[in-house]
Amino acid sequence: MSEFHVRAVAEGEQRACLEVLEQALHAKPISDEAWAKMAPTWPAAGKFAAFDGDGTPVGIASSFEMELTVPGGRKLATAGVDGVAVRADWTRRGILTTMMAAQLEDFAARGVPLAALHASEGVIYGRFGYGAATFCKGVFVERPRAQVRDGVGRDGEVRFVTPAEAVRRVSSLYKRFEGTRPGSVSRPEQWWPGFFDRLVTGNDGYRVAVHSGPDGDDGFVVYRTIDARDRKAPERGAILEIRELEAATPRAWAGLWRFLLSVDLVSAIAGRGRPMDEPIAELLTDPRAVNTTEVIDDLWVRLVDVLAALRARTYGTAEPVVLEVSDKQLPDNNGRYAVGTSGVERTTAEPELRLDVSTLSSLYLGHGFFSDLALSGRVEVLEAGAAERADALFHTARAPWCGTFF
The missing domain is CATH 3.30.1050.10 (SCP2 sterol-binding domain)
Structure with missing residues (x-):
């Protein structure tokens, strides 16, 4: 049986370790240009890897420091586990178990009280003490059936911002509401380039709109539209797909939904990962226009x-x-x-x-x-x-x- 050893990742080994993760997720190989942009967001700190006898990484368990809001509003130091994988030709040899043990022991030794992750599969992480602690739903809102009640969401204004402005402004805006409910997490500086900035400046057609109320900017939405027309229904409007919608106040939240429901040439609004208790139907004259399409686990x-x-x-x-x-x-x-x-x-x-x-x-x-x-x-x-x-x-x-x- 081939031997392996698990240790902390050293500086200079990150790209090879990330390639193990990308391969396990069936992603394309990382180009030099892509790595140049991502390297600052993927430091060696917080990473353990399994190496074969030649020193080649064959497994990775990565984490970063963040804070998680717990009931009562306190923000607790948490290890965000953001990548766990074993190379396909090295599975079923105990690598995952060994890496997860090393990672947990490191968290404990450093006095980190919580760890959290998003699970790729629902049967893996319970073995290591994780439990599905938050859930979310998918929604599908039919247009033009969905009409907003009179007076709802009219207390502010919504404006588009350019990708460059979104990169500059949204990270500070998010801090206004990152701890408004249990389960929400902080977004450290290194999170933004690897997730939000790459999304809104990419080629997938995402737009960013910001809501402003009496106290200034207080919410934002990231969305794109997907053409739903075909030969049988050439008149069908686009599907407006919400990637993210966050607001500091209920009024800002309602204002963002009013804006989305006012976009022309849209046949439906779809969103995954929405809060279980988000009261979208209460905004509408016909609550049956809102359909729940799925309920899935979110944060473990x-x-x-x-x-x-x-x-x-x-x-x-x-x-x-x-x-x-x-x-x-x-x-x-x-x-x-x-x-x-x-x-x-x-x-x-x-x-x-x-x-x-x-x-x-x-x-x-x-x-x-x-x-x-x-x-x-x-x-x-x-x-x-x-x-x-x-x-x-x-x-x-x-x-x-x-x-x-x-």
Whole structure:
């Protein structure tokens, strides 16, 4: 069997490691021009790779530093895992498990309480303690059936900005609302060139519009139009596809939707990754014009330091509950935690609920219910009524949502 070793990536090795990731994602090889633009956004720091006997990378596990908003509004230091892959001819040899272990141990050693990622497959990352913590929906809004109610979204103005202006202005605008709900994340300086800037300055036809209210710019939308005409329906309008829509206030959000619904020669508006509780139908005279096309997992979270993470968020009103948590990868997290409105402590009291760190991670931001997961055996109920108390403590009125891809 071929041998490999896992270590931190050194300066100068990033491009070869990125090529492993791109190949696994079935992307085109990276050109010199593309790498020149991307290199500043892909430093060696935060990356572990597997190397074969010749020193060639055959696996990569990458991360960067960001902050994640937890219930109560606190922004908690988080490792954003932005690329995990094993070369196709080296799979099924334990490389992924070894890299993920090294990465988690590094997070723990550095005192990072949380890690988060977007999962390419739903069956991989639960093995390493991650749980699907936010969900999102796809929407399809029919035009011209979708008519906005009188007076809705008229409190500001919307204007187009050029790609160059979007690159200059939108990153600072995003900071106005990056922590408005659980699950939202900060976008570090290195994030923008690799994701937003490349998108809006590329050749895919994306446009950027900014909403301005009484206090200045307070929201933006990134979208493109896709020609939906064919020989059978030459008169059919385009599909307006939302890539991103963010707003600092409900009024700015409504104003952006009014603008989108006013664009001429459009037969429908489609958007993926929208918040589960986004009330688009409430804007319209005919709520049936809005269709939910899918519900999918969004951000996967991993509690690296269970005690620190639990202490960072706030809780609802209920009597305390004692959780017994198991963590195969990071055994320092094993133990019992008394969780209540007044705080969280380790305890030797008898457990009332038993669960692994993956399950706790999926419930951490307020999505889902302990009592529901007890039905599938993911939560073991040891005391009657404990699951309902945990539901009241952990669940949030506003659905957690990330809205940022990385």
